[in-house]
Amino acid sequence: MEYLRSVIPVIESNYENFTPVEKNIGDYFIYNRELADFSAKTVAGKLFVSEASLSRFAKKCGFRGYRDFIYQYEESFAVNREDITGNTRTVLNVYQELLNKTYNLVDEKQVERICRFIAKAGRVFVCGLGSSGLAAREMELRFMRIGVDITSIDHGDMIRMRGVFQDESCVVFGVSISGESETVLFLLEEAHRRKAKTVLLAARKKPELDAFCDEVVLLPSLTHLNYGNVISPQFPVLVMTDIIYSGYLAQNKYEKEVLHDSTLKALATGRYRPMV
Template identity: 60%
Template sequence: MGYYVKSVVPVIESNYDKFTTVEKTIADFFIQNKEKSDFSVKAVSERLFVSKASLVRFAQKCGYHGYKEFIYQYEDSLIEKQESITGNTRMVLNAYQELLNKTYSLVDETQVGRIIIYLNQAERVFVCGKGSSGLSAREMELRFMRIGLRIDSLTDTDMMRMQAVFQDKKSLVVGFSISGEREDVIYLLREAYKKGAKTILFTAKSKDSFKKYCSEVVLIPSLRHLNHGNVISPQFPILIILDIIYAYYMEQNKHVREGMHDSTIRALEEAEEMHTKFLDEE
């Protein structure tokens, strides 16, 4: 369970919708394959009945200079893993481990650094999402609010559209949409960007259109091609990245922010003690 391997699979998954039918055939092969084999351009083209040129274009769409660079990293990720537990426990833990590996492959520390700058510069932060992504938005609000950030979560359609009107250059808007297709979330990001706000989208999809209204697109692992992905909470990939950003943010002015966090904990504990005392007196 202690393996962290830079894998090309999450990169393939995030670009999947860009591929042609032939390229999706290639993508499916590399996503589903778990064994070492002959991955030379000749062998794979013959195995999949695709041209060598298609393999090169596929690799380039994934962000590599060519097929050789792509396959070098792909082969490097095929590491034997010893399992000592069985049943549902192994299945769930393996799924989480695979998600951690995918996150490791996608996380961009330079990008995280830029996001920290945005958080420090913004006078007000709004984070939005619907469904399970809305729960992640609420989680971000609660965590960062405790260390002094002026942040509000939006999970209601009307609130997202109304707040879009009031954004400006001093705002930072964060949107969570695993599919990248939540119209309410996209609307807020798009309108806020027009008004000069910094905008960040957390998504499992890589689309060129996002660049038109997103200052940053943070790619998160997809559950779509994950074995037994249906038992994993869709919030988990988002929360991993949030934890990384939170750790970097806490590191700046660490003493002050830890003090704020401890103060909020004490305030909550005092409220609980007062409530308990009131009930005892009743």
């Protein structure tokens, strides 16, 4: 498996912050599948935009300018991909593309900061609704088995009420692919106001989230993927959960593996038999 450097996930995560002209430019690069003449003059003429618009678009994506952006974009074509044939291969290719997107979005320094949050926390909460709630439960199961005092919440009213009980000893994770779940954002705002550390896992980057999220972890988006509707929306969340879990496990690894093995032994013991 090859992981390719690509700017597509960066474009997608900033998409909602673009002007209509910038969205037109973004769509061109997202949906393009062939190496072509990407000079500013050629692309500007093809899209009926100014070269200055291309420069602003590139800078909004975090690049120094259009030339820097296009250099990274062309790297996506370094390895030729075979034509997709068959439903099974199609799905596997989409999963591989999601892994590539994760590779391009993950910030290892950010993961280290989040692991430090967890290590210092008295309690950890993770919340989400629908499929995000299922991913939250999986996160609880993973971290609970290595000694983290963690609780998952997937009911709207319970999520809102939990906001009242947060303090500086807590870390709160919110899972919302869209980044727009009012209930999840409400908990993060309330928790932040009460000095808890707050982390949002989302596929969209919005400036207003920085006001109450200590960390916004970007997830790959399913929106622009062919056959994206057959892929579980939990998948990007679970991949990022594993990355954070791996980073946290690496801290005092022996101690955490002992705790994990102890939970396995507890499960293998069988049901409790009362003494006669």
